[in-house]
Amino acid sequence: MHTSPQDVHKVLGKHMLTDGFDMVLDLENSHGAHLRDAKTGTDYVDFFTFFASNPLGMNHPKMAGHEAFRKEMHDVAIHNPSNSDVYTQQMADFVETFSRVGIPDYLPHSFFVAGGGLAVENAMKTAFDWKVQKNFQKGYRDEVGTMVMHFEHAFHGRTGYTMSVTNTEPTKVKYFPKFEWPRVSSPAMHYPETPEVIADVEHREKLAIAQAERFFMEYPDEIACILIEPIQAEGGDRHFRPEFHKELRRLADENEALLIYDEVQTGVGLSGKFWCHEHYVQPDIIAFGKKAQVCGILAGRRIEDIDTHVFAVSSRINSTWGGNLVDMVRFKRILEVIEEDNLVDHVASMGEVLLEKIQGFAQKHEFISNPRGKGLMCAMDLPDTHSRNAVVKECMHNELLILPCGPNTIRFRPPLSVTQDELHKGLEILEASYETALGKCPFIKGRG
Ligand SMILES: Cc1ncc(COP(=O)(O)O)c(C=O)c1O
Numbered sequence: 001m002h003t004s005p006q007d008v009h010k011v012l013g014k015h016m017l018t019d020g021f022d023m024v025l026d027l028e029n030s031h032g033a034h035l036r037d038a039k040t041g042t043d044y045v046d047f048f049t050f051f052a053s054n055p056l057g058m059n060h061p062k063m064a065g066h067e068a069f070r071k072e073m074h075d076v077a078i079h080n081p082s083n084s085d086v087y088t089q090q091m092a093d094f095v096e097t098f099s100r101v102g103i104p105d106y107l108p109h110s111f112f113v114a115g116g117g118l119a120v121e122n123a124m125k126t127a128f129d130w131k132v133q134k135n136f137q138k139g140y141r142d143e144v145g146t147m148v149m150h151f152e153h154a155f156h157g158r159t160g161y162t163m164s165v166t167n168t169e170p171t172k173v174k175y176f177p178k179f180e181w182p183r184v185s186s187p188a189m190h191y192p193e194t195p196e197v198i199a200d201v202e203h204r205e206k207l208a209i210a211q212a213e214r215f216f217m218e219y220p221d222e223i224a225c226i227l228i229e230p231i232q233a234e235g236g237d238r239h240f241r242p243e244f245h246k247e248l249r250r251l252a253d254e255n256e257a258l259l260i261y262d263e264v265q266t267g268v269g270l271s272g273k274f275w276c277h278e279h280y281v282q283p284d285i286i287a288f289g290k291k292a293q294v295c296g297i298l299a300g301r302r303i304e305d306i307d308t309h310v311f312a313v314s315s316r317i318n319s320t321w322g323g324n325l326v327d328m329v330r331f332k333r334i335l336e337v338i339e340e341d342n343l344v345d346h347v348a349s350m351g352e353v354l355l356e357k358i359q360g361f362a363q364k365h366e367f368i369s370n371p372r373g374k375g376l377m378c379a380m381d382l383p384d385t386h387s388r389n390a391v392v393k394e395c396m397h398n399e400l401l402i403l404p405c406g407p408n409t410i411r412f413r414p415p416l417s418v419t420q421d422e423l424h425k426g427l428e429i430l431e432a433s434y435e436t437a438l439g440k441c442p443f444i445k446g447r448g
Contacts, residue, residue, distance in 0.1 A: 005038035021401075030058035033415050033422040035401060045426040047414045048401040052233070052265050053290040055334050055343075057415035062337045069333045076325045083112065084322030094328040101335040102274055106282050107298035109311040112323030116264035116289030117157020122317045123287045123297045124148055124161050124225065126310045127258045131224035133306045134256060138221070147179075147219055149212060149226045149257070151186040153235030153406070156227065156262050165227055168235050168406075182215035182223065184208050188238035191372045192359075205244045209251070216255045225258040225285075226251060230276040233265040236406020237379030239372055245280035258284040258302065268292050269338060269416045272348035272375025279374060291416075293334065294327035343416045350418055351375035357427050358412075365431075367438055370409075378412040379405070387438060394433035400426050 003011050005024045012018045026038035034043040035058065046057065056063060063069060076090055083091055095110070103110065111122055131145030150156070150165035157163075158172055164179040166172060187204035190197050216223060226248055232238040252259035261283040266276035268291035277283055284302045289295035303309045310316040338344065351373055358371040358380045370381040382388040388408045395402050405411045410430075414423065 008038075021396075027058075032057040032060075033418045033426070034058065042399060044396075045400045045422065045429060047412050047426050048403050049413050049415050051290070051403070052270065052413040053293075055268060055291040055416045056337055057417050060337065060417060062340070063330075063333055066333065069329075072329055073326065076329050079325070080321065081325055082320050082322065083325055083328070084318050084320075088325065090325060090329055094332040097332045097335045101339045102268070102292075103298060104275065104282075107286060107300050109299040109303060110296060111299075111311070111317055112294050112296040112328070113319050114295060114321065114324055114327070115157075115159070116287065116295050117159040117162045118319075119264060119287040119289050119295040119297055120156045120227070120260075120262050121159045121161045123260045123262075123285045123299075124227070125317050126285060126297065126299060126303065127225035127260065129310050129316060130258060130303060130306055131221075131256070133308065135221050137306075140221070144221055145224045147222045147224060148181045149184060149215060149223050150181060151184050151208075151228055151232070153186050153188075153232050153238055154227075154229060154262075155232070155234035156229075157264075182212075182219065184211045184215070186228075186232060186235075186238060187240065187244060188232070188236075189241055189372070191370050201241065202243075205241070205247070208244070209247050212248075212251055216251070216257075221256075223255065223257050225260045227260045227262060229262045229264075230266050230280060231271070231374065231377060233377075233411070234405050236409045237372065237377070237411050238406070239374070240280075242280050245277075249281040249283075252284070260285045260287065262287050264289040264295070266377065268334075269344045269347050270375055270377045270413070272344065272351050274338075274344055276374065276377075291334070293331040294323040296323060338416065341417070347375040347416050350414075350420065350423060351378065353420060354378050354412060354414075354423055354427075357423075361431065361434075365434060368434065373412070376412060376414055376416070376418065379409050382408050382410065384408050387441065390437040390441070391430075391434050394437040395430055398429045398433050398436075400429040400433065402426070402430065 008024045009018050023037035024039050026036040030036045033046045035046045036043050113119055113122060128146050132143050135144045148165055154165055155168045156165045163173045163176055164181055185208045187201055187208045189201050249259055261277045263275055263286045267288045273279055285297055285299045287297050355373040355378055358378060361368045362371045367383050368380050372379055382391060385407050388404055392402060392404050403411050
């Protein structure tokens with residue numbers, strides 16, 4: 001039985017909400033940074049990449065055309081072993097490759113799970129376990145040390161713990177029970193960097209650090225970790241200056257808290273470094289997911305302050321499958337391609353092309369502002385939600401898939417392997433769509 005492309009939404013709609021894209025993805029015939037609609041045969045330029053989770057585009061020749069990889073995928077896909085307790089050669093090959101290409105020497109402990117939110121949640125559990133035991137050593141007899149310092153505009157997922165630290169669109173967390181954990185303002189940069197902008201952000205950084213220090217005083221010994229995305233993604237592609245990251249490192253060290261970077265969206269090459277935190281400071285734990293296919297955490301040696309940390313005691317953090325072996329094998333091949341094709345450097349240079357182009361848009365077009373980016377993780381702003389949504393919708397109409405974030409931002413998430421031609425094609429559609437969308441706006445007609 002095969003459902004025809006025309007029937008896909010109808011069949012799914014009987015049992016689930018199908019308010020996603022109108023297109024039906026043609027897995028076989030989509031290629032590179034293009035997604036093909038199986039219903040119409042239309043090829044969309046893909047600056048969306050399944051919410052930034054597809055690193056090499058569609059049917060990359062070194063994936064789809066690699067016979068040994070296809071066979072290995074086939075062999076593992078007919079099984080689903082519980083990787084936390086039953087080990088395979090395929091898993092060891094993956095971990096070895098990850099170790100060579102992506103695991104920094106300062107984050108030697110690893111844990112795998114399915115889902116970015118669960119990765120972040122397990123990073124928090126690792127920190128709670130560490131802090132509570134530290135407090136026992138200090139003489140506490142109750143479990144103290146279960147708060148997470150986090151930031152405004154953060155998105156860390158929709159699982160039990162992560163909902164307490166996610167505060168972008170209220171719909172995502174409202175009515176669900178949450179913890180009252182200390183939330184600090186987040187002093188994002190604005191671009192271009194003028195002396196006024198710098199002065200303003202320095203002021204907001206000082207305020208945020210003062211808030212954090214106050215929380216550490218107000219809740220002594222209770223804050224287990226500082227959790228932040230190196231660049232806040234869903235909240236609006238909000239960049240922090242290295243100076244701010246350094247202050248967070250200092251606060252974590254001085255207050256016996258772990259510094260956790262949520263690299264679920266920023267990790268695996270997108271920023272022009274393998275991990276985005278490499279632009280800033282070394283954290284104690286990172287959470288990863290999305291482009292890594294398998295999600296999880298990597299943790300550093302500070303964890304070992306406590307002998308009975310979660311990587312040393314069975315079942316403190318665990319799940320049945322411990323990540324999915326198919327995802328591990330797929331990620332192993334992705335890592336090999338990233339390494340062979342020097343894709344992290346490629347991202348850095350394509351990122352320069354992209355950023356220069358959107359800086360040009362901001363100069364040329366009255367209603368485009370705040371062009372910013374690290375590697376291919378670029379973004380720009382429109383005046384408000386309405387105009388931003390109108391541009392995104394017009395892009396879709398003109399066969400470019402691109403994502404919004406924050407109240408008024410458009411974010412770029414092309415595959416790491418995107419070519420200069422693919423970038424230019426997408427940018428041409430974006431510029432034309434901007435002109436059409438704003439041209440329709442009764443308030444600003446003719447000005448944009
Ligand atoms: C920074 C960040 N953390 C966590 C998550 C949650 O990941 P998942 O949706 O895989 O649970 C996301 C998802 O967009 C994210 O961007």
